[in-house]
Amino acid sequence: MKKQLIIFSLLSFIQFVSSQHKELQLHFRKGVCLKSDNVASNSTYSKNIVFLFSNLTSLSSTSKFSTFSAGSGRDQVNGLYLCRPDLSPESCHKCISTSANDLLVNCANKKEAIQWYDECMFRYTNRSIFSTEEIEPWTSAFDTFFNVSQPQVFPTLLNRTMQGLIAEAVSPKNNLRFATGHANFTVFEGLYGMVLCTHDITGKECEDCLRTALEGLGNYTANSTYQNNLKTLLEYAAGHASHSLFGNRSVDTGMENVNMIYNCRSDLNLQECHQCIQLSALRIVTQCPVQKEAIFWHQECMLRYSPRTIFSFEDDESFSVWHLSQANVSDPLQYSEVVATTIDGLIEEAAYNQSKRGYAIGEGNVTGLVQGGKVYCYVQCTPDILGSRCERCLRAAFRSMAGCCGTNKQSVQFHYPSCQTGYSAQPFVLGSDPLQVSPPVQPGSSVPPPPPPPRIGN
Numbered sequence: 001m002k003k004q005l006i007i008f009s010l011l012s013f014i015q016f017v018s019s020q021h022k023e024l025q026l027h028f029r030k031g032v033c034l035k036s037d038n039v040a041s042n043s044t045y046s047k048n049i050v051f052l053f054s055n056l057t058s059l060s061s062t063s064k065f066s067t068f069s070a071g072s073g074r075d076q077v078n079g080l081y082l083c084r085p086d087l088s089p090e091s092c093h094k095c096i097s098t099s100a101n102d103l104l105v106n107c108a109n110k111k112e113a114i115q116w117y118d119e120c121m122f123r124y125t126n127r128s129i130f131s132t133e134e135i136e137p138w139t140s141a142f143d144t145f146f147n148v149s150q151p152q153v154f155p156t157l158l159n160r161t162m163q164g165l166i167a168e169a170v171s172p173k174n175n176l177r178f179a180t181g182h183a184n185f186t187v188f189e190g191l192y193g194m195v196l197c198t199h200d201i202t203g204k205e206c207e208d209c210l211r212t213a214l215e216g217l218g219n220y221t222a223n224s225t226y227q228n229n230l231k232t233l234l235e236y237a238a239g240h241a242s243h244s245l246f247g248n249r250s251v252d253t254g255m256e257n258v259n260m261i262y263n264c265r266s267d268l269n270l271q272e273c274h275q276c277i278q279l280s281a282l283r284i285v286t287q288c289p290v291q292k293e294a295i296f297w298h299q300e301c302m303l304r305y306s307p308r309t310i311f312s313f314e315d316d317e318s319f320s321v322w323h324l325s326q327a328n329v330s331d332p333l334q335y336s337e338v339v340a341t342t343i344d345g346l347i348e349e350a351a352y353n354q355s356k357r358g359y360a361i362g363e364g365n366v367t368g369l370v371q372g373g374k375v376y377c378y379v380q381c382t383p384d385i386l387g388s389r390c391e392r393c394l395r396a397a398f399r400s401m402a403g404c405c406g407t408n409k410q411s412v413q414f415h416y417p418s419c420q421t422g423y424s425a426q427p428f429v430l431g432s433d434p435l436q437v438s439p440p441v442q443p444g445s446s447v448p449p450p451p452p453p454p455r456i457g458n
């Protein structure tokens with residue numbers, strides 16, 4: 001594919017700051033020296049790179065978009081830059097000269113490189129890239145927490161808003177190929193969108209490119225580096241789980257970083273953990289074949305990957321819950337209280353007793369419970385957030401569990417990416433049961449649970 005993403009498709013709850021009349025703060029995204037041949041520092045190609053940078057930098061004080069070629073034949077270097085059209089000429093110049101300097105320092109011995117700031121993009125290569133629609137390489141940026149109040153409604157609004165902006169940017173009247181917009185979401189939340197294409201492609205090409213980018217916000221493509229990296233990590237996870245109940249690893253190949261984390265419940269043995277993670281790794285690619293980010297919960301283990309850094313984050317933005325019918329108790333109020341008190345004690349233990357490694361189980365005595373007279377509780381954090389962050393996560397999980405499902409059920413489990421809690425009138429967490437690897441929703445559960453398929457972030 002002759003492709004390179006020359007657009008910015010940034011979404012944020014923070015309004016895009018128009019930098020006009022302000023001291024420009026550059027926001028670096030990504031600089032990449034592409035995997036290509038090295039260039040000798042005294043070669044003609046290298047001299048042409050210097051000419052190219054110098055020419056493009058001087059053009060940037062009068063123009064928001066320029067292309068330039070230096071040299072000819074095998075030594076020809078082609079380059080272009082694009083500034084956001086709402087930057088002042090000084091800001092555009094500053095952004096491009098900063099980019100050019102960065103690339104000279106970091107990539108001068110490479111045939112091709114590209115650099116993105118939020119405010120501008122700068123690129124050079126020996127290939128012919130002018131007037132072609134390119135969607136590779138690409139980069140993406142995420143806000144760490146993406147917490148919308150109505151996650152079901154938001155994607156539709158997002159799609160509608162961005163489709164509108166695309167239509168505006170590709171309209172024949174719009175020679176900047178640029179559009180920004182704002183949509184009201186709730187009283188407190190807004191959605192701000194922006195689209196931009198380079199000026200050297202047609203409206204049709206710009207439209208295709210932007211639509212691909214919009215789809216790509218959450219998806220990876222077949223045979224991509226991302227997919228390969230993910231595959232490597234999932235294989236690693238399955239193998240590592242036969243030595244350790246917790247694992248994390250990143251693959252950083254420059255462009256398409258993937259981070260993986262898994263955690264098994266501490267009462268599992270290694271063979272069970274291995275089984276659970278292996279099964280999760282298979283299911284996660286079947287159920288989330290293109291998603292850049294996914295999380296999979298079984299009752300016994302959790303597996304998650306993301307292009308974002310997910311280690312040591314106390315993360316409560318996505319969740320899954322699994323619960324059963326009312327417990328058959330004569331005094332539901334007392335049952336609820338015992339659940340709350342027991343879990344409260346466990347939270348302290350799991351978070352602050354180092355030797356617990358984030359996992360604690362306990363039982364409370366209940367009067368009038370038909371079976372057994374006990375309620376069994378557990379809490380667990382991933383071992384990368386022990387301490388106050390573990391406590392915070394578990395308290396949030398308990399509140400959410402109580403909110404969604406109550407504390408008077410036969411059995412409830414509530415999972416966040418970084419922690420989970422649950423209780424049951426049967427000793428389901430005490431390691432006495434043979435491993436039942438089962439998805440969070442159990443067929444035949446008498447209360448229809450809220451949808452807990454693996455949730456895709458962002």
Ligand SMILES: *[C@@H]1O[C@H](CO)[C@@H](O)[C@H](O)[C@H]1NC(C)=O
Nearest residue numbers: 039040041042043044045046
């Ligand atoms: C570049 O420098 C190397 C050694 O420093 C020399 O062998 C080579 O001939 C030079 N090439 C050119 C094109 O000047």
Ligand SMILES: *[C@@H]1O[C@H](CO)[C@@H](O)[C@H](O)[C@H]1NC(C)=O
Nearest residue numbers: 051052054055058069070071
């Ligand atoms: C632009 O590039 C040419 C070579 O292609 C070079 O001779 C000229 O000095 C450059 N101009 C500037 C302003 O750098």
Ligand SMILES: *[C@@H]1O[C@H](CO)[C@@H](O)[C@H](O)[C@H]1NC(C)=O
Nearest residue numbers: 036037073074111126127128
């Ligand atoms: C660009 O450089 C690469 C790597 O050296 C080479 O394979 C390719 O043929 C070059 N392309 C052109 C158009 O010169």
Ligand SMILES: *[C@@H]1O[C@H](CO)[C@@H](O)[C@H](O)[C@H]1NC(C)=O
Nearest residue numbers: 145146147148149315316317
């Ligand atoms: C997400 O929103 C909920 C309620 O609106 C809030 O309680 C929670 O703290 C938020 N989480 C983050 C990570 O901002």
Ligand SMILES: *[C@@H]1O[C@H](CO)[C@@H](O)[C@H](O)[C@H]1NC(C)=O
Nearest residue numbers: 155156158159160163164215
């Ligand atoms: C987004 O909107 C377009 C046109 O308005 C529609 O064709 C497309 O299916 C929508 N995509 C999603 C994911 O809703």
Ligand SMILES: *[C@@H]1O[C@H](CO)[C@@H](O)[C@H](O)[C@H]1NC(C)=O
Nearest residue numbers: 181182183184185186187190
């Ligand atoms: C969003 O709400 C503000 C204030 O309530 C209003 O002025 C504005 O017109 C609304 N914008 C859109 C796109 O509906």
Ligand SMILES: *[C@@H]1O[C@H](CO)[C@@H](O)[C@H](O)[C@H]1NC(C)=O
Nearest residue numbers: 214215216217218219290291
């Ligand atoms: C990603 O891929 C899915 C499944 O093919 C598709 O439905 C969706 O529209 C794509 N885009 C995003 C942003 O998820």
Ligand SMILES: *[C@@H]1O[C@H](CO)[C@@H](O)[C@H](O)[C@H]1NC(C)=O
Nearest residue numbers: 001220221222223224227228
């Ligand atoms: C991915 O690679 C496989 C095998 O190399 C090939 O059969 C398939 O067509 C490729 N798919 C895409 C979308 O390139």
Ligand SMILES: *[C@@H]1O[C@H](CO)[C@@H](O)[C@H](O)[C@H]1NC(C)=O
Nearest residue numbers: 325326327328329369370371
């Ligand atoms: C609850 O327990 C009573 C007494 O054992 C029994 O008759 C009743 O069927 C049970 N109800 C449920 C829903 O299990």
Ligand SMILES: *[C@@H]1O[C@H](CO)[C@@H](O)[C@H](O)[C@H]1NC(C)=O
Nearest residue numbers: 348349352353354355356357
């Ligand atoms: C921490 O846990 C260990 C083993 O589970 C236990 O022996 C010890 O008493 C606990 N420490 C505290 C301070 O509770």
Ligand SMILES: *[C@@H]1O[C@H](CO)[C@@H](O)[C@H](O)[C@H]1NC(C)=O
Nearest residue numbers: 342362363364365366373374
């Ligand atoms: C529950 O009852 C048993 C037996 O009566 C007793 O040993 C245990 O301490 C009680 N547990 C709690 C948490 O009260």
Ligand SMILES: *[C@@H]1O[C@H](CO)[C@@H](O)[C@H](O)[C@H]1NC(C)=O
Nearest residue numbers: 247248249250311312383384
């Ligand atoms: C995995 O987690 C540990 C903390 O438990 C952390 O020290 C380590 O840096 C993480 N690994 C990676 C690859 O981030």
